[in-house]
Amino acid sequence: TVNKYKSIQLPQTVRIENDITTFVGMNEAGKTVFLEAIAKMNYFDGNDKDFKFNIIHDYPRKELVKFQKDNSPEQEAIKCCYRISEKLKHEMESELGEGTISFEEFTRAYKYKEDKYSVGNVQTNIKKYWDFLISKYQLNKDEDKQKIIVCKTLEEVTKIESTDEKILSLKKDVETLINNSNDWS
Secondary structure, three states: OEOOEOOEOOOEOOOOOOOOOOOOOOOOOOHHHHHHHHHHHHOOOOOOHHHOOOHHHHOOHHHHHHHHHOOOOOOOOEEEEEEOOHHHHHHHHHHHOOOOEOOOEEEEEEEOOOOEEEEEOOOEOHHHHHHHHHHHOOOOOHHHHHHHHOOOOHHHHHOOOOOOHHHHHHHHHHHHHHOOOOOOO
16 A cells, blocks of 8 residues: 555555556556555665655655644555465574464555654464474573563563573574564565
């Protein structure tokens, strides 16, 4: 769904098919503008400034000043819904543990004022992840297992006090996950 991007004033939603999707419309109907928004959302080179959203160039010109002064919650300029394949789900679970991924679709959206992307609908089974970590790092002591099991978030795991090498390695892996250093682009 693209909204408030150049000539697109109202939300426009298109389902992209697996094989071929055809855009049909009169000249100046917004076909190219729609494709530009999608390209900016998915461009492979994050350093190319021509393929980054820019509020001055991309927001509908006649509404820009009012929008910049307005403090009300902003709508998303673009929101894409992606379906993950079974192959990708399997790859993710090989790094996070069987049964940790409990979603088939997720969203990625962009907002001008925040100048950032957000990801939604990513649901995981944290208990399965804790079980995976306990097994992966061969935590055999009940007290070490309990330190992990009681955590409600990844951040809590990074704050566990321990001198045990296994726990320290586990914490380092969790920090890598938090910082998205896995290169899961």
